[in-house]
Amino acid sequence: MTKKILAVDDEEDIRMVVKDVLESSGFKVDTAKGGQEALKKMKKEKFDLVLIDFFMPEMSGRELLEAIKKDSQLKKTKCAFLTVASFPERGIEKLKKLGILDYIKKPFDNEDLINRVKKMLDQ
């Protein structure tokens, strides 16, 4: 069964490229331009993985993650950050404790992104 991925990013071009890269590898990708839209979509439809940008206006990636983890319906959804932000190791560890499986830096290497996504979906 085709895995469904939700890419959340305020930048349209990035939403598009993530969608195109992942779909070239056979995933089904939907996008959301912010936290609210993402939550709305997640409640309508079940996603296997949510890739969240960190810096977004209105609701930050972290706030979205917390909202997902607080929601009993959504909390089991696999999540990862896909961001230009780079954090020190300890910061990443803390984020992982919040429930993310990976932390992918942008700009990414297509192959690397695909491999990491596959890895997460297999967990």
Add this chain to the structure above:
Amino acid sequence: MIPVKTKVKDVPLSEIYINGKNKNKSLHHRIPSVKKMQKKARNSVFREIEKALRDSEEKYRTLIENVNIGIYRSTCYSQGRFLHANPAMAKMFGYSSIEELMKIAVIDLYQKPEDRKKFIKEILKKGFVKNKELRLRKKNGMPIWASVTAKVYYDKNGTVKWIDGAIEDITERKKAEENLRESEEKLRSIFEDAGDGIVYIDTAGKILSANKRSEEILGYDIDEVIGKNFTELKAIDPSYIPIFLKIMKDAIVTGKKLKNLEIELIKKDGSKVYTEINASAVKKEGRIIGFSVIVRDIADRKKTEEQIVEYEEELSSIFEAAGDAIAYMDTSGNFITINKRAEEITGYKIEELIGKNFTEIDVIDQNQLPEILKILSDVINTGNIIKNFEMELIRKDGSRIPTEINTSIVKKEEKAIGIVVLIRDITDRKRAEETLKKSRDELAKAYNELKSLDRMKDDFVNISGHELKTPLVPIIAYIDLILKNKKSKRGKKEREELETCLRNAIRLKKLVTDILDISKLETKVMKFEMRPAKIENIINTVVQDLKPAAEKKHLELIASIKPKLPQINIDSERIGQALSKLVENSIKFTDKGNITISAEKQKNKILVKVSDTGIGIDKNDIPKLFTKFYQADPSPTRKAQGTGLGLFICKEIIEAHNGRILVESELGKGTTFSFALPFKKALLKKHHLEKAKKIIRSLYFEPK
């Protein structure tokens, strides 16, 4: 009447002497026997004789009893006994009565018993002694010098009967003699040991005596000058001799002394010596018989005097040439002297100030005067100095001048006698200070502006860093996607063009990442998180990450880690980053062979090495390696593309861990980078932070 003590053993009865009164009585005894033979009619004649005898006896007795000379008769034995003594004798030796004296042995009056023996021996030999000086003692033990004149009396058989003697207390005389001797001795030692030369000449100028010191001063031996006339010696310049002779001649007449004559004398060796001469006449019975001449070597004093003169000249030239006004006042504040500069500063002429009190001249603001007077009295009383006291003085023309005052006290025998006041015109300084203050304010303003600008720049780096990366995300991803799209058919040239786009996009990504890293060294450098970590894990991660890149170039990436390495306290992410950069660097410059990452213990450190079999680095280029934007191959068509920041960041990270990167390389053979990380807590040294910040600033911004 003196009772005769027969108890005294050494006194034979035959020697018993009957004193005046007893004698009188014995006469009285004899008279009846005469009476026996004479007629009563002749009694009156005897009475006459008796009376005459009595009178004569009386006179004699009175004489003996009243003279100050002790008169005695004693036995001639070594112990000796007084047979008779007069009251002066008892008094002389401190006995209360003649009777008391009679009780003692003669030897008891001697300080040394052997003196008595010598005395007896002498008197028996000669039959008499004359003015024999003896050291005797009083009853209380006090010594007494006595002069004794005595004669021995013999009976008709030639046997010694007694000694009659007269004794005089000469203690005072002896003392006087002693004192005289002492003072002579003293005078002699003064003469000999004097610090000055003393020469004694007669009125003709003949040298009678000279002391040791005069010998030293003039270099002549005493023996060779005694008896010579001073004019014969070459000690005095011949031109002075007439003057000396005149002085002497005058002195003989007037008795005038020669006082403090300073003259240069000539030593025997011809060298000259500055002396001061004093001379006074020596008189005998009112007549001048000679002169004592005192010669003082004043070479040192002359030198000091010359130095003082020099010093005074120096001082006065300093005084006049000083850039500061100098005023010397007495303790009441009256000007004693001032220098030229004081005229310029105050506008008053020297003549207008000298002798005046500073309060008489309106140089000080009336409002400030009480304060100044108090300070001055403190200065005089405590001896404290005023240092750099700033005040305004009023010039003669009424204008005001900012000055700085310094004072010091002049003391004489611990008592302040004057005040030296130094007045410096600080107009220029004040002006400069104001300018300085103004520019300081301006600088502070500029600094604050800069600081906020600096913050803005930090914010700019942080925020725009992300903004810079974001556009690269779709560029890189899409080019890659297009290149990998197998469905699309595209020519070789088009493919190469796309690859160039991708390569440069990736290069731009790296550049942006490196620049952001450096900016983090500035803004987040405090967040180096030192935690115990295994170097093994870090190396393995790096190998895993970079294996694909190495394999692309058919290079082998080997990890060679010694087992059981202790943990080290590091920021794993940063060290990983540094190590990655070294390995990336090696991959970039190696076309054949392998890259080895090794780790081993070295003392209390772990030594990490990255070795490659690459092109190597020219020895001359090694020092440049770690400078920012250094590129090994500067040609514009270089194959190896990098940011030129990698090794620089690497070095900063290692140094922040108290480590140091070392490079060994041989052209064509390969390069080894190595760094050591201490086991124990690696402290992030403050100077590294400062240095890192400075580097980052210079990287991004114009130098301030």
